[in-house]
Amino acid sequence: MIRFVLLSAWIGLLVVASHWMGQEAYRWFPVQASNAAPLVDDLFSLETAIGTFVFLGVLSVLLWVLLFNRAEKYDQEDGPPMEGNTRLEIVWTVIPLVIVMAIAVVSIRVNRELGVLGPMEHVHGGELIEAMDHGPGASAAGSGSLQVDVIARQWSWEFRYPGAQVSATELHLPLDVPVTFKLTSPDVLHGFYVPAFRLKQDVVPGRAIDFSLTPTRSGRYRLRDSQFSGAWFAANQADVVVESPEAFGSWLEAASHQPLQPGLSVAADEAERLARQPAGGIRWATVPPAPPPLVNVPGSNSLPHDA
Amino acid sequence: MTVLTPTSPSPSPPKSSPPTWLRYFSFCTDAKVIGIQYVVLSFVFFLIGGFLAMVMRGELLTPAADLVDRTVYNGLYTMHGTIMLFLFTFPVLNGFNNLLIPVMIGAPDMAFPRLNALAFWMFPVFGLVLIASFFVPGGPASAGWWSYPPISVQNPLGHLINGESLWILAVALSGISSILGALNFVTTILRMRAPGMGLFRMPIFCWTALAAQTIQLIGLPALTGGAVMLLLDLTVGTTFYDPTGGGDPVLYQHFFWFYSHPAVYVIILPVFGIFSELFPVYARKPLFGYPFVAIASFVIVGLGLIVWVHHMFPSGVSQWMRDLFMVTTMLIAVPTGVKVFAWLGTLWGGKLKLTTPMLFALGGLINFVFAGITGIMLATVPIDIHVNNTYFVVGHFHYVIYGAAVMGIFAAIYHWFPKFTGRMPYEGLGKLHCLLTFVGANLNFLPMHPLGLMGMPRRVSSYDPEFAFWNVLASLGAFLLGVSIIPFLLNMVSSVVRGEPAGANPWRAIGLEWLLPSPPPIENFEDHVPTVISAPYGYGTGKPLVEHQGEIELALALLEGRA
Known part of the structure; x- marks a missing residue:
């Protein structure tokens, strides 16, 4: 009886610790700046809580045996010859199965939700980039949304606003307005990654990849190349400025x-x-960087950023 | 059996004709010699790969790219990964296969000793090719160990012989060597077991070796085919992966990960085998649920072959594929969980002896459970979209490879060192080595997780200042890991020279290998292979493992002059 109470108390303590860790997990992320971010963070928090419980549970067993099941120095006896227990085997096969499948179901649901919000990409496989080029003002997602063409190069980012005939090396986005990116690369693989948006999509040469999101927080964020692209991969970053639609409008107009x-x-x-x-010093071969793209607004990549 | 062995067993005991050290530099067909050749040479490359990591962590001490040129950093991280996988982890495990499989199943040698020696001697060749690539014009390969096109086929200098082509050549040779090795190990395990040793009386290490080598036979041809096409794209201008010629760069990623994800199980399964061997010895209890642990290895093989797309969630794969491969990946947690719980069940209520190998195994187990949890997170598509190609992934797989696999490898070395050298390693140095490794690995790789969550991409030579704090910690951990190798090397060298004589069975372990003298004679049991009469790990059951066990043990004791 006393053992049952103590065990229950210990498990209760682990549950509390796991819940605390799950809440703590939110603080490990950058600020949430897109409508996808809360969904991702919630899922991560859930898995952190479950994972903490599993980890602490295993650690508790190890701690227990290390404290109470050590052989004395000259003890040459063997332990009890337990060779297995089929019922236990079934229990610890079924419980993990249920847990991971529950996580999978929740994750697929979040996937669907993200798909509706737009951040899951739509690939135009095999079509040539040229064929994908559409005239000024064209917008994939209809009215009330913004279209931005993103060209990733070795090593620069160029953003084109086809509706306004504006180009920049700093990405400006209006707050709370859905935006669809058309991602292309003339050279190698790149990755379009804005940690504050929790979104990432490889840019594949030979394809135009449509990719949508809605920024939900004003600020200045980093866009990082996330798929290794050669010598200056680490420096292939750009700033993303999310501002009110009015401020965005005047920026576009001025640009x-x-x-x-x-x-x-x-x-x-x-x-x-x-x-x-x-x-x-030693320097190894690399392709030369492409010349900086000619743009209306160079922008900045050295101002302090929020994430 | 004599048909399979090149020389007839020598009638005189090996102690009367001590073979010279020169055989370690010869085309020797003795599996035990080949095993030691593999292990020692792989640790030479381990030191080189580790040195590259030290330079990288030196660069990452500060946000700016200021220690080495960016091109050099890219070459270093590419070669670090390649060397650690193809020149350290795979070969050192093949060394264990050579040392352990024959003695554990009572075979005199491998099924194909000449093939075995050939497979080994390809190792210094492709090792040399890879190291030579540092010195060709333009430097070594620097497109990462995945070598994704188009970056890997850019070839800025236009030479035919360049770092990348040598890299592909080395990887292809390594693949051929591994296939030869796999044929040998699988045949040996299936055909040359001692009388009475049915599959379900076989030590778990042999089960995991069988499972891992099955993956090699299925997966390596895909990688080799993919690599050949990459070499053709690079050297003769084909366009298998070039979209302007109708190819597709994502196709390569499928070929690559079809093998290279299961390759992780080629590494971790034998380490699971090591855990399963060691915990019963040092807890003095039978392995809990032996048949389940044995079968779980093959469940992992089956699932492991259908998860590769989880490396490509942001690469432009369709939504249904993302969902499917997420589910298969998460399912791997089930057979893996069966193993982890089996180890806990083995330890539970045992009589633990905290020797150096046991401490390494326990540390490896803790790190592995942590890596398993972050593995589930990475399988989760929405989370992976955020942390893919960030330091979160780097942290995760270093917990698997260093935290679990390398610690398991060290555990195995300390455990079987007395068997193959006849001498005991020093416990004090061993425990120091274990402590430094465990602390160093966690200090090095834990900070990588917050870095990844914050959004620091992997493979960068410079980073934004907000990442500096965790990077400094990681670098300190890396340098500590570098230091941890000193007591290890010291221990190995001094124990070989003047360690205490080990005797046949210093750990009082149950297993055929412990019924042989230390070191075992060239042909192991020769013509006197004992007949196995019980399941392995019979600790506390009082059941002998083989017929006439008492007489065999007495003969061993007489041989050691302790009767």
């Missing part, structure tokens, strides 16, 4: 009057600096 100028490319800058320096 359309700007003349074309070289956009941001850390890679191009560094390569130029390296070319001027006398060779020092």
